[in-house]
Amino acid sequence: MKYLKLFFTICALAVFSAANAQELLVLSENHAMLRIPAGHKYLLMPVEESQEYDYIRVSVDNKLVKELNCKLAVNKIDYTVPLNLARVIKEEKGSEDAKGEIVIDITFNRSTGNPGGRMPIRNFACWKGTKVSNTFDITNREKWRPVYHHTPNYGWMNDPNGMFYKDGIWHLFFQFNPYGSQWENMTWGHSTSKDLIHWNYEGEAIERDAFGTIFSGSSVVDTSNTAGFGKGAIISYYTSAGQSQTQSMAYSTDNGKTFTKYAANPVLTSEIPDFRDPKIIWHEATKRWILILAEKTHVKFYSSTDLKNWTFESNFGEEYGNHDGVWECPDIFEINGKWFILLNINPGGPFGGSATQYFVGDFDGHKFTCEDEPTETKWLDYGRDHYATVSFNNAPDGRIVVIPWMSNWQYAAQVPTKQYRSANGIPRDLSSFDYKGETYLSVKPSKEVYAAFSKKATGHLSNACRVDVQLKGNATITLSNSKGEQVVISYNAKNEKISMDRTKSGEVGFSAEFPVVTTSPTYGKIKTLQIFIDSSSIEIFDAAGKVAMTNIVFPTEPYNIVKVKGGKAKVFNLAK
Numbered sequence: 001m002k003y004l005k006l007f008f009t010i011c012a013l014a015v016f017s018a019a020n021a022q023e024l025l026v027l028s029e030n031h032a033m034l035r036i037p038a039g040h041k042y043l044l045m046p047v048e049e050s051q052e053y054d055y056i057r058v059s060v061d062n063k064l065v066k067e068l069n070c071k072l073a074v075n076k077i078d079y080t081v082p083l084n085l086a087r088v089i090k091e092e093k094g095s096e097d098a099k100g101e102i103v104i105d106i107t108f109n110r111s112t113g114n115p116g117g118r119m120p121i122r123n124f125a126c127w128k129g130t131k132v133s134n135t136f137d138i139t140n141r142e143k144w145r146p147v148y149h150h151t152p153n154y155g156w157m158n159d160p161n162g163m164f165y166k167d168g169i170w171h172l173f174f175q176f177n178p179y180g181s182q183w184e185n186m187t188w189g190h191s192t193s194k195d196l197i198h199w200n201y202e203g204e205a206i207e208r209d210a211f212g213t214i215f216s217g218s219s220v221v222d223t224s225n226t227a228g229f230g231k232g233a234i235i236s237y238y239t240s241a242g243q244s245q246t247q248s249m250a251y252s253t254d255n256g257k258t259f260t261k262y263a264a265n266p267v268l269t270s271e272i273p274d275f276r277d278p279k280i281i282w283h284e285a286t287k288r289w290i291l292i293l294a295e296k297t298h299v300k301f302y303s304s305t306d307l308k309n310w311t312f313e314s315n316f317g318e319e320y321g322n323h324d325g326v327w328e329c330p331d332i333f334e335i336n337g338k339w340f341i342l343l344n345i346n347p348g349g350p351f352g353g354s355a356t357q358y359f360v361g362d363f364d365g366h367k368f369t370c371e372d373e374p375t376e377t378k379w380l381d382y383g384r385d386h387y388a389t390v391s392f393n394n395a396p397d398g399r400i401v402v403i404p405w406m407s408n409w410q411y412a413a414q415v416p417t418k419q420y421r422s423a424n425g426i427p428r429d430l431s432s433f434d435y436k437g438e439t440y441l442s443v444k445p446s447k448e449v450y451a452a453f454s455k456k457a458t459g460h461l462s463n464a465c466r467v468d469v470q471l472k473g474n475a476t477i478t479l480s481n482s483k484g485e486q487v488v489i490s491y492n493a494k495n496e497k498i499s500m501d502r503t504k505s506g507e508v509g510f511s512a513e514f515p516v517v518t519t520s521p522t523y524g525k526i527k528t529l530q531i532f533i534d535s536s537s538i539e540i541f542d543a544a545g546k547v548a549m550t551n552i553v554f555p556t557e558p559y560n561i562v563k564v565k566g567g568k569a570k571v572f573n574l575a576k
């Protein structure tokens with residue numbers, strides 16, 4: 001007992017050497033505090049991914065400002081993540097430059113990472129790298145980081161959220177973990193782009209609060225000030241994921257840079273635990289806002305004139321489409337006089353895991369009437385890595401521009417990158433086409449994506465290029481490298497099918513679910529196949545929009561050879 005007391009006293013007095021370094025107070029075998037010296041922008045926190053999450057509470061002048069979960073390194077440092085101290089100070093004091101006493105209170109999870117017994121907290125690997133700093137190095141360290149697809153600078157990303165277009169800028173929010181490259185601490189990150197190719201990270205836009213972490217949702221540009229927060233205000237709805245899932249609102253009067261949470265949150269509630277992912281559209285015929293969200297096995301529609309008070313309209317979907325998983329991230333829009341519901345489902349995809357189905361029909365502002373057979377499932381993309389796809393609000397010229405999350409819940413946390421995990425698929429424009437008496441959604445890469453490639457064929461395959469293949473009939477296209485790694489795309493004109501085989505594409509062993517062949521119907525013959533290659537993805541489209549297949553790959557060196565049997569290939573490299 002005496003020794004134990006002495007041990008705690010020594011620990012409690014322990015101070016890291018440098019005068020302005022943080023002070024570590026070890027308080028028990030699973031509890032410590034860090035007192036942070038004033039005047040620094042970041043606290044750098046070393047992570048070890050194989051650990052369990054530790055629970056961290058950040059206080060300013062003894063007031064709790066922030067809670068997060070982070071896997072602090074015990075045995076080795078995988079990478080470091082920044083805790084934005086300036087933002088914490090601003091949260092409590094109103095200005096980044098204000099003074100305040102910051103204390104980080106850490107409850108360590110001692111269930112893993114310590115097989116040999118209870119390693120004292122003081123010996124944890126994290127302390128070697130825990131430091132205050134005014135910079136955080138985001139220089140890319142990943143060979144598989146895409147060149148022309150959106151990725152977070154660091155940390156984990158899943159669904160695209162709250163996308164809108166305003167004043168020439170595309171705004172993309174996303175499910176973001178700023179404290180590690182695995183799913184946790186859901187926050188809306190924010191990126192902007194003028195051309196849908198080059199993205200700037202704008203920071204964390206909406207952060208966890210008393211109602212929970214911030215799950216997926218949508219934004220609208222309130223051009224006529226229906227909500228009363230100003231003309232052109234951005235109104236965002238998201239799921240507050242706390243003890244239950246509820247829908248909350250936040251608004252922004254500076255184009256998404258900063259948000260104010262609505263005082264009357266939560267706005268919509270349910271007794272069903274899976275109740276999430278609100279998407280809002282303007283319904284011109286009834287001159288009201290419509291909110292669609294997923295409630296486990298179906299979607300729900302609500303209407304509103306002021307974006308604050310919502311009336312329940314109807315449910316759709318219980319008896320329609322695929323139900324092998326939970327319904328998530330719905331969207332609804334009109335194209336060529338018909339209405340389409342996008343509905344993401346996980347698991348239950350055509351090749352396992354996550355995928356996007358859709359329904360065709362009519363929507364009168366109250367109720368969706370489906371024209372597909374209840375047993376029919378239409379998939380938007382026949383790849384393995386296309387999920388949570390939703391559209392931008394207020395896109396120019398009435399376009400329906402969508403962006404997928406380019407991964408699959410089956411292995412998203414295991415893919416062999418560390419600094420960041422997951423990219424978005426290239427932006428696509430949706431339209432419709434008819435085939436054998438049925439209506440389908442067509443998918444084409446957005447014109448901004450084409451504009452990024454050279455006009456003239458360059459002939460050399462690279463890790464950021466597009467290959468156009470003119471097809472006459474059956475064809476096999478093989479992309480390979482000197483290591484013998486390859487992706488094989490096969491078109492069978494008679495069966496009207498196209499497939500992509502990534503079983504030998506490079507690193508495939510990180511998950512048994514990863515090495516697969518994916519196959520898509522082509523709805524008649526296809527003439528021009530377009531293959532978009534980036535460092536860790538291959539997306540194929542038929543130029544007429546009838547085929548979309550999005551798959552990620554991890555070649556140990558870029559594919560530099562293209563062989564085509566049964567067609568002619570032209571290679572276009574990224575121009576800017």
Ligand code: FRU
Pocket residue numbers: 158159175186215216217239276277328329388
């Ligand atoms: C879909 C999803 C959403 C949820 C979010 C949480 O990928 O499960 O339903 O809002 O991810 O990150």
